[in-house]
Amino acid sequence: MSSRTDADSGIDLSHLLDTAYRQARLGLEEGGIPIGAALFSADGKLLGEGRNRRVQHDDPSVHGETDAFRAAGRQLDYSSTIMVTTLAPCWYCSGLIRQFGIGAVVIGENRSFQGGEDWLAELGIPVTILDDERCVTMMSEFIESKPSLWNEDIGVVGDEA
Amino acid sequence: MSSRTDADSGIDLSHLLDTAYRQARLGLEEGGIPIGAALFSADGKLLGEGRNRRVQHDDPSVHGETDAFRAAGRQLDYSSTIMVTTLAPCWYCSGLIRQFGIGAVVIGENRSFQGGEDWLAELGIPVTILDDERCVTMMSEFIESKPSLWNEDIGVVGDEA
Numbered sequence: 001m002s003s004r005t006d007a008d009s010g011i012d013l014s015h016l017l018d019t020a021y022r023q024a025r026l027g028l029e030e031g032g033i034p035i036g037a038a039l040f041s042a043d044g045k046l047l048g049e050g051r052n053r054r055v056q057h058d059d060p061s062v063h064g065e066t067d068a069f070r071a072a073g074r075q076l077d078y079s080s081t082i083m084v085t086t087l088a089p090c091w092y093c094s095g096l097i098r099q100f101g102i103g104a105v106v107i108g109e110n111r112s113f114q115g116g117e118d119w120l121a122e123l124g125i126p127v128t129i130l131d132d133e134r135c136v137t138m139m140s141e142f143i144e145s146k147p148s149l150w151n152e153d154i155g156v157v158g159d160e161a
Numbered sequence: 162m163s164s165r166t167d168a169d170s171g172i173d174l175s176h177l178l179d180t181a182y183r184q185a186r187l188g189l190e191e192g193g194i195p196i197g198a199a200l201f202s203a204d205g206k207l208l209g210e211g212r213n214r215r216v217q218h219d220d221p222s223v224h225g226e227t228d229a230f231r232a233a234g235r236q237l238d239y240s241s242t243i244m245v246t247t248l249a250p251c252w253y254c255s256g257l258i259r260q261f262g263i264g265a266v267v268i269g270e271n272r273s274f275q276g277g278e279d280w281l282a283e284l285g286i287p288v289t290i291l292d293d294e295r296c297v298t299m300m301s302e303f304i305e306s307k308p309s310l311w312n313e314d315i316g317v318v319g320d321e322a
Binding site: 054066098099 | 215219220221222227228230231234235236237238239240251252253254255256257259260261262276277313315316318
């Protein structure tokens, strides 16, 4: 497990990732796609947590980040919030982060997938990649075991990914 | 009302917009933000329709496009689908369109708001703007009457928009 402390806030980012990871494990136990996320305030208070529910709710619109965003309820200002996710955000979730002005992004791992993380960084949003081994193992094992389901979740047609 | 027929398919795009517009009007009657959307197959068959539910469900994650996307259920290939929306898609919804490879976008109006439409067009996704007067009137009246709610929905802090 990686350990990283944000230099500005002193918050242990690995500790924040633990919440997202627990969500992902829950999703896996439910037979779902193991991606979890959590939205925190700048001081590390949990605002909302969630997980991909494509399988569980038969709902393609619920990614980890959108579920955590929903769970946090209506907020008037996201600029000091931190979105923590087990896997690099796809374009859908990157668009969410951009539109609502979420202040920072912490990514468990980006080896299994990459979406809009560079785009967000270029827009000036701090992006931290923890390269967490638990996340890498969880996701790579899942993709290997259920490639069709994974491709469905990222809009890839067929099994070519 | 604008009238426009897609040259390739012969589909009346204004007719498709009617479905999204009805959804937006429903949202307005519910006290919500009047943005509606609908996902169609290439031959004009309705796959799913929806509307912004921030107010109705107290849920910031449900934009018109994400609601229509959800209503269409799990699809394996979006490449021939058409996302029709009363208002130009925000970055969140533009990210959805990109990630899932939605084939085309039809926009009721883009005078009240612009998000990722140019970005989508640059990515090669056909974007048609109908500049529909009903949509312009509905949205401009709403923004004038409830600026704080509108700003909340697009992540703008305060009333400066």
